[in-house]
Structures are given as C-alpha cells and as structure tokens.
Amino acid sequence: MKESATEGLKERFWNLAPDGESDALRELLELMPPQDAAEAFEELGPGQQTRLLTKLTSDDFEEMLPHLPAPLVEVILQHYPQSDQAEALEEMWDDELADFLQDVPEEDRDRYINLLDEDTKETAEELLRYPEEAAGGRMTKAYAAIRADMTLDEAIAALAEQKEETEILSRIYVLDDQQRIVGKVRLRDLTFNAHAQKISEVMQPELVVVHADADQEEAANMMLKYDMMTLPVVDSDNRLLGVITHDDAMEILQEESTEDLEKQSGIAGPQEETDYLETPVLSHLRRRVVWVLGLALLAIISGYVIISFENVINEHFMLALYMPMVVAAGGNTGAQAATTVIRSMSLGEFTPREFLHAVWKELRIGLLIGISLGLCVALITPVVVALIGIDADPSLTTFQLALIAAGALTAQVATSTVLGAALPILAKSLKQDPAVVASPAITTVVDATGLLIYFGLAMWILGH
C-alpha cells in the first residue's frame, strides 16, 4: 500500500539525514508529502536538526513549516537571515501564517510581522484581530472572486491572475461592488460552458454563510451539514471577508471532539500541539491535576454522608455490599445522560429551549434503567448472599436488603439521569460550556446523592 510508501520515504530520510549530501536530501524532501517531511524532521534530535539546517536552505523547509509546531518553526527561521525568514513566512497561506503568529510569544510576533511585505502584513493583522476559535480566526482570504457581468472568458482571465493566490479554486464567489456575495460558480461551470455566456447566467445562489464572530464549531457543523468545500465568512453587512476550507473544517471537528472527550474525563485547558509521547509529563500533569484535586475535595462530602449514617451502617453492615453499586450506577447513568445531551446539543439537535422535553425523556429512560437494574439486583440478592456466605444477619433479612437495593437503585438511577441531562443544559443556558459539568463532575455529585438515597431508604425501611 502507498501509505507505507510514504513511511518508506521517512525511513530513507532518517537514514540520509546524518551524513547525506545536500542535493540528495533536497531531492528526497521534494518527493515527500510536506506533512511527512515535517514529521520526519520533528523526530530528529536537536543536534541532527541543526546539522540539517546548515546543509539546506530556507527554501527547502518552506512547505513543511505549516505542519510544524511554532517553536520548531522559530528554530528553523532563526537559522536563516531575515530576508529568508520574510520570504518563508510570505510563502505560507494567510491562515497558516496567522496560526503561526498566534502561537509565538508576543515579542517574536511583532518582529515577524515587521518583516512582511505590506500586503501580507495587512492580511495577517486582519486575521489576527479575530479570536482563534471564531470563524474569522480560521478563514483564509485566499478565495477566488469575480463579477456577475463578466463573460466566462473574462472570468477565466481574471481567475488566471488570482490562481496563484487562491487556496481552493473550485468554488468561486460572485461579488457586487460592495463585496457582497451575489452568487457562486464552480470552476467546472467555466471550463465546460460556452465562453461568451455571462457569469450571471451560470451562477447559483449561496444561501449558507457564517458570520466572522460565530464559533468555529458552528462553521464546521454548517460545512458538515451542507457538504461544503468552502464556507463564506461574512461581516454584519454581509460582505465576504474570507472562506473556511474543507481541510480546516475537518481540523475544527477533530479539535472540538478531542476537547469534548477530554472535558468528559476532566482534562482541562488548551490541547498541546505535540503528540502524546512527545508532550512532557509536566504538561500532561498540568491539564489533569486541577479537576482531580477539585473533585477529590468534593468527595469529602460523600465521606461525610457515610459518617453521618455510622449508626445504621454499624448495625447492618451487610448494607455495605451494595453501597458501591448504588454509587457506581448513578455515576454511569449520569455520565451517559450527560454525554448524550452534550453531544446532541453540540450537533445542534436541540436548543436549551427544548429543555423540558429532553429532561422528560431522560426521566423516562432513567426510570426504566433504574427499574430494570433494581429488579435484577433484587432477584440475584439471595444468590449473592449465599455465595458470599456471610452468616445470616438477624437485623437485616435478605428480603429487606433486596428491597432497599432495588428501591435505592431505581431512585438513584432516575435522579442521576435527570441530573446528568439537566446540568449541561443549565450550563448552556447560562452561556457556559455544557461540557464543564460533564461526567466527572456529575459522578461526584451523584456519589453523594446516592449514598443519601441508599442509607436514607435503609433507615426508613428498617425503622430507625
């Protein structure tokens, strides 16, 4: 398979890197997809990286720069004179350049910006004005634009001039003199139609656009829904500012889903640019320790609940048998509800306004899971008690234990499911990220409520 062909090229690169001739290295780098060249370079030791820098010119690195983490790009750039640095930065697509500038320390950013020619500088500064996670922060200004009154021939001539500065030429926007979108054509509409036709005769309307301030996730979801290759980004007067391309949309989806997964496991803060194995232990630690500490402190509440039931537990120690189950079942079902609801909201399947509808659905699901679980556990209780072989506890019959477990499981699962659904919706309607109240937080909350339900019910049934 050819995927291993690119792996083979990387192997050749690593073999050649230490002692290879400049020309052989250059030739190999030109064969490699720039993403693979970047990976291969990244995995060299710093000593070998430096030796390679002396053998090659900044030109040889140009294509791989957008695929390297910002600190390594800086290492490469700073090896070469300022004029080469400027040229390498100007060769990047504007959105790649903006990404890089966003990732470097502020003093470096200003220095790089001042190296750029006027046009590139202006574009970079415009893109940097948008937050990194907004649609405007992910767009490129390298789109193709023509006028409605051009003939196809004129349009092709106009595009021939733009094509080197256009990232995706397959979608061409038709703009009026206010820079507003009046339609779109595909390159194939120009290539295969009669060249004397007017653009206005072949163009299609463009109904789907995104505002520059919208969240990048909203933009990516629109592109997913409408199968778009490029999504126009507009200002409040509906003027075209730039486009988001299909490859950026994929990246946004991937970043957002990693973020969702991480939040659901209590991993906080921005993702590292480096791969898992290359990320230092302390960076991993920093993102994980916060939630663990916070939730551990909260768990003292659950401990306090147990201590306050000291009398009933000491007297009927058999109750401890199902305590972890009641707690775990609440955590598991709460997490399921939270995941389902958070995911549906982020796919735009319902809005906080449909709150009651969703909570009512989760209440029914929770009750059904709780009752099923309660029944199962009640039925197997005689078997479990016999297997464990504890001496009959005169103060707590097997029947009473089964009854308490079944009742507590039903109540615990139903409340946990509703809480798991309600808390993220509540967070969203308070304009917070629903995922902050995701699984670990909900699990900790329902630990305490589960213990209250279980021992409270036990006291009531046992007549304390």
Added chain:
Amino acid sequence: MKESATEGLKERFWNLAPDGESDALRELLELMPPQDAAEAFEELGPGQQTRLLTKLTSDDFEEMLPHLPAPLVEVILQHYPQSDQAEALEEMWDDELADFLQDVPEEDRDRYINLLDEDTKETAEELLRYPEEAAGGRMTKAYAAIRADMTLDEAIAALAEQKEETEILSRIYVLDDQQRIVGKVRLRDLTFNAHAQKISEVMQPELVVVHADADQEEAANMMLKYDMMTLPVVDSDNRLLGVITHDDAMEILQEESTEDLEKQSGIAGPQEETDYLETPVLSHLRRRVVWVLGLALLAIISGYVIISFENVINEHFMLALYMPMVVAAGGNTGAQAATTVIRSMSLGEFTPREFLHAVWKELRIGLLIGISLGLCVALITPVVVALIGIDADPSLTTFQLALIAAGALTAQVATSTVLGAALPILAKSLKQDPAVVASPAITTVVDATGLLIYFGLAMWILGH
C-alpha cells in the same frame, strides 16, 4: 445572517405545507438547500407528509432523499409508481444509494436493486460488497479519470463527457490501462494551461491512497493529515476503485468521535440515524442498559471488599471519611489516562509497540498526581476533622488518618493511571477496540483496587 435565511425558508415551508398549491411548494423547495428541505419534511406529521406526497411528484423529492433516514425514503418512494422509484434511486450518487440500500430491510433491498438499470445496479452491488465501516463502503465511483498521453484539450473533452457523473471534478486521476494511478491533476491545471500540452507534463504523483478494506477511520485520518479533497481507494493490485470525498471524511470523523464519546460513557451499539429528541425512549434504553447492568454486577466485588474489612471499619469508622475520595480519585485519573491514550492511538500518535513508553509516561504522571493529591489531603486533614466536628477517635489519630489517606491516594492514583493506560493498549494489541475498556469499565475496576489499597494500608499502619 444567512443561516437564518435558510431557517426562514423552513418556516415558509411549514406555513405552506398544509394548504399550499403544488407550484408554490415546488418553487419553495427548489430555493431551499436539500438538507433543509429534508429536515423540514421530516418534522411534518405523517398525515401532512402524505398530503404533500399527493401534491408533489417524485422529482420534487429527488434532491432531499439522500438527507432523509431510510424508512422515510421508503415511505416517499412507495407513494410513486416503480418507474419513478427507479428514476429517483438512479439520480442519487452511488455512495448515497449504497448507504440507503444498506439501511433498508433485506427484502426491500433486493426489490430496489432489481428496479435499477444495469450500470447503476452493478455499481450498487459492488459498493454493497464492502463492509459499511470500510473505506470501500464509503467510496464513490463517481470520480474523474484521464490518460497520461492525452493533451489538455483531449482531457477537457473527455471530462466534458464524464462531468455529469462526477461528484468532485477538482481532482482528476491519471490512470494507466490497468486502472492504476500514475498521477493526478487539478481542474485548474487544465483550465489555465496551454491546451496542447500533454497531461504527463502537468500531472503530479499521488502518494497517498487507502486500501478498500482499511477502516473508514484510517481513511478519514489520512485525509485530515494530508488536507485532501478526495482520497483514492485502491485494491491490492493498486487499481483505483473509487474515491472518498471531503464531505464523507467529515461525516466519518463526526461518527467516529460520537462513537468514542459514547463508548467512554458506556453507551453501546450503532448510533441512531434520528436526532436525540426524535429517537424513542426504548432505543436510548437499549444502548445504555447493557453496560450499566454489567458494571453494577461487577460493583458487587467492591461491596465484598468493604464487607471483608468490616472489623477495621467498625473499629475506626473515621476511615469512611476518605473512602469515597480514594475511590473517586482512582476513577477520575484512570479515566483521564484511558481517554488520553485512546485518543492518541486513534489519531495514530503511537502504536501498541510503544506500549512501555506510554505506560512509563503514565506511571510518572500518575505518581505526580497521586503525590500532589496525597500531600494536599494530608495537609487539610486537621481542618476537615475539626470542621466536621467528630469527637476525637482515640483509636485513630488525625495524623494516622492523614498518613493513610496520603499513602492510599498516591498508590491508588498511580495504579489507576497505569491501568487506565495499559488496558486500552492491551485491548488494541489483542485487536479489540480500545474504547471497550474505556472510562466506566476502568472506573469499576479501580473502585475495587482502591478499597483494597485504602483499607489494606489502614490495617498495616494501625497494626491489625
């Protein structure tokens, strides 16, 4: 914003649907993006849907069919005569048609296939031979192909014939007489170059291809990494079978990440095609109840651990204060490690061969989190004990409690982190999906080990 423009069209559709004239409805449907038309139709009641079917022809529904769930497509098709059904199915892209045929009951599938013309039938049957989750199951055969010895003019003429049957014309594959890929050109390479040139002079090599049997996630990850608009799917002789398009790659990423999220919350089985609020309670139940039941039964082991420490707990009931914390900290850190490792593996950041490297990293992270947490808890123990205001427990000093908690937390967090990392890697090297041993399963395992560690350490320190 224009996104609300499409919302406005849906509102108009709902207002018009009950009593509107056929022509007005048809005109409105032509204005709407087919995805919105499908959503708007889906949200009508069955009675209104039927009334709409009588007012419109199968032609009016053609564009929205690929965006509707299979059962509703069947309702629409079966309203019209067989010849219209055949035409509607033949109008779909081959991958959309294959998706639909995969989703209908088997007897219907055969009936629909027999309605198709020979070409469409053959393509559909070929695509249906691949598993739904393989690259071959997601590809379209509607790609553009030319020969290397054609001039640009000849290529444009050849493409003019293919263009109606080509989904994405921006990437054109250059094939030899064995159907093997010898290169690729972009449509812009044809449109803007001298038309007497040969294709072989303007084509680029295509290094990145995927095998038809590869997992769809592998294909989507390649397209993400290499920023591809289309990814060639080949057989074992490297012959081009079809391409995966950028919009399908986004869908695959979205499906896979939803699946990952769900597995991490113990939600099992295939995703529903319908939105959250439209999915029946019993379908939600079916996907959630399995893990909840299984894990609940496993939690009996934790209960048994507690019961077997009855003596030490009864004698030093203060120990219960930190029991939930030790358990929860293990679950939280185990889940973090599992999430991080599973995500990195699915992004291809490391292979099971790098097992020891990853586990060693997690051991260091786990020890550091454990020690930090243990220290914090030891330090606040005097405050907590004072706040809770329990009478001094002569059998267990505050210092002993702090020492037991700190030691147990360190050991518990370190083992949970290593287990959280090791179990998914183990699953993967046994060719299982790493996500099956994701958060809920790991949490349940470390519940039991945490209790063993905590009470075991307590017995040792307290000299039982």
